Amino acid sequence: MADFPAVARQPHSAYWRSLGDKAVASPNERLVLDLIWRRRAASRADLVRATGLTAQSIMRLVDELIERQLLRMGDPLPRGGRGKPSPAIEIAPDFAYTVGVSIGTDSVSTALIDMGGKVLQQTYVAVRDFDANGLVTLLRKQINDYVRKYKLREERLFGVGVGITGFFVGDGARVNPPLPLERLALIDLETLLTRELALPVWLDNDGTVAAVGESLLGAGRWAANFVYLYFSHGLGGGVVVDGRVVRGSHGNAGEVAAMLPMQKLERPTLEQLRSMLEDDGIAFPDIGEMLASFDPNWLACDRWTRQARRALSLIASAAAALIDPDAIVFGGRIPYPLAQRLIDEITIDNLARRGRGRPEPRLVPAEAPSDTAAIGAALLPFKECLFG
Incomplete structure (x- = not known):
């Protein structure tokens, strides 16, 4: 492999730009690439409608991206009515x-x-x-x-x-x-x-x-704004606003466990579930082994879910108030049945006024593939x- 020089934490865009125009996209190119990536395919007319750019600008952007081999022409898109079908514009996967x-x-x-x-x-x-x-x-x-x-x-x-x-x-x-x-x-x-x-x-x-991963392959396809809860050895998360991940000043945006009052509410983690199983005489050396043998009928799952209710209701309520997201996604390494069981237990604090409360986010299990x-x-x- 080529001997790439070491780089500092953030300047990858500048680094790739030094390699040439093929490596980094301009703002309008990003807009076009992102739309096509999410839709899997689009026509030039689709891109004009979705971006608000002129037909001439879209034609120029698409032609340049095809020339640089980031895009390719696919089969004609189906269309209603008369007229010749428009060719699909697709990401060039290779x-x-x-x-x-x-x-x-x-x-x-x-x-x-x-x-x-x-x-x-x-x-x-x-x-x-x-x-x-x-x-x-x-x-x-x-x-x-x-x-x-x-x-x-x-x-x-x-x-x-x-x-x-x-x-x-x-x-x-x-x-x-x-x-x-x-x-x-x-x-x-x-x-x-x-x-x-x-x-x-x-x-x-x-x-x-x-x-x-969730923003590009899962709930992000319908939720531009969401909070992601990551269950593993600890409890972490991520925040997506207008389709972009928010890192924060120190890279720690989404540290949802820090919302919990110290010494008052335990963090609902998969390591905690493993410990509860051990108390029941079901021992695993680590989380990976536990998940490989996961059984939703374990009695510890019920105890863990009930114990997690208050902490996760607090986190969901705070996230809803601070971010006003479309969704709160329960993901990480948590099995789907356990995520759904948690969702059924959680209540968002939402005081009604004139008989109406704030619109609430959807609470959903992660939709992206496993090992997100x-x-x-x-x-x-x-x-x-x-x-x-």
């Missing part, structure tokens, strides 16, 4: 590929996707107590395996997105993860991985990257440079 990485307390999962959003392969490796050297060795192997298996050309591998559980501290480049990831704590992991993998790397917390953090991480390079 323009670029990215690898997404999700670093959890008990595992590392990776995903390879093309620019059309198709997940070509996902790989899950159960690991515990690993350090930066072990992580680099594992990721090199995974990336090289993907390159060989799919015969990827070097210049088509756009970059690597990484999601890790924890929050950012200091200059926003160092993650403070839970205790099981002690040996990755407070390291400038993005710069280290960029250097060691010889590829540009985007790093964010797992809740934010999962929200990116790895897929969302894979989408980070595209989101940064080309979409949205």
Whole structure:
């Protein structure tokens, strides 16, 4: 692979721009690419109506993006009435590929996707107590395996997105993860991985990257504004406003567990559920093993749901008041039946006036494919440079 120089935390757009116009899209190009990506296909007339740009501007933008191989012409779109069908304009999926990485307390999962959003392969490796050297060795192997298996050309591998559980501290480049990831704590992991993998790397917390995945592949298709709750070893999340993920001043927007009063309400986490199961004599070494054997009929699920009700009702009420979102999405590693059970228990504080309360967000299980953090991480390079 090419020897890419190390880069600091935020300037990837400038870095890619230095590689040439093919790597970064202008604001109007982003608008067009994002619309086509979400719709899967569109005509020039569709783009004129959706963007408000002139037909001449759309024709020029589309022609240039086709010439740069980011778009391609597809089969004619069906249409009602008379007249010749318009050719479909589509994302060119083989323009670029990215690898997404999700670093959890008990595992590392990776995903390879093309620019059309198709997940070509996902790989899950159960690991515990690993350090930066072990992580680099594992990721090199995974990336090289993907390159060989799919015969990827070097210049088509756009970059690597990484999601890790924890929050950012200091200059926003160092993650403070839970205790099981002690040996990755407070390291400038993005710069280290960029250097060691010889590829540009985007790093964010797992809740934010999962929200990116949900915005492009799940509820974000109908909800421009949503709060994403990420259930795993801890409780995190992400915030999407007008289709774009909000990171905040320090990269910690969406840290929903911080809303809970200390010492008064326990954080409803999957690690807490694992502990409750252990009290019932059902022991698992980690969350991954628990989820692999998940049974919605476990008595601990009922106790966990009842105990989580107050905390999650508080978080949902605060999110509804602060963000006024279309939806609150229950995702991360939580199984769908358990997410639905939580949703049925939650109440949003909404004092009526003149017999009417505020419009409330929909509470929904995550709609994006499983392992959203790895897929969302894979989408980070595209989101940064080309979409949205």
